[in-house]
Amino acid sequence: MRLLALLALSLLLVAGGCGGEQEETGSDTAPRSAEPAGSRAVVRTSHGTFTIGLARDAAPGTTGSFIRLARKHFFDGTTFHRIVPGFVIQGGDPTGTGTGGPGYSVTEPPPADTRYTKGVVAMAKGGDEPPGTSGSQFFVVTGPDTSLPPEYAVLGKVTAGLDVVERIGALGDPTTERPTERVRVRSITIR
DSSP states (O other): OHHHHHHHHHHHHHHHHSSOOOOOOOOSSOOSSOOOOOSEEEEEETTEEEEEEEOTTTOHHHHHHHHHHHHTTOSTTOBOOEEETTTEEEEOBTTSSSOOOOSOOEEOOOOTTOOOBTTEEEEOOOTTSOTTEESSOEEEEOSSBOOOOSOSOEEEEEEEOHHHHHHHHTSBOTTTOOBSSOOBEEEEEEO
16 A cells, blocks of 8 residues: 555656746757747838748748747847848848847758749858758848859748838948948737
8 A cells, every 4th residue: 555655656746747837948059849830920120011921831940930039029129230232131130240149040951942032031141050050130032033052041932012122122232231221120020
């Protein structure tokens, strides 16, 4: 009888330790599972609004990370720190320098036949990082075909407000790749 009582108590202790909520620790690793994703990201900027249709099926890790950051208001107040007319607009860096990020990265290499055409939204990466590596910085292609190698994880494509993206794309200095006018991200809402 005493053995049964000890066994029952042991099972209760083991079961009690399972299934509890885990607290985020702020480690430098990517979240293990993405929050349930919406299908669109509405990007409200100081120069207008555009919508990204998210490539959830093609890039679940990339879109999951982006959605998580957007829901935590990570992008609010950031700027498009790199604007190259006829090529890309780039944002998502909390420092505005082109070197900032969320403190973790996701690696999800795109298919070899990926093309970065006008309106495609992809994740920026450092030159020495493996293909498909991303943090928080993203770019929107503003030119017809960038001829970039398939090394950038695709987030999705602009489905509304391409005129806003084009207007922002005209606000860059082609020599410095810096904006000639500050373009701020007010919010990114997942729907």
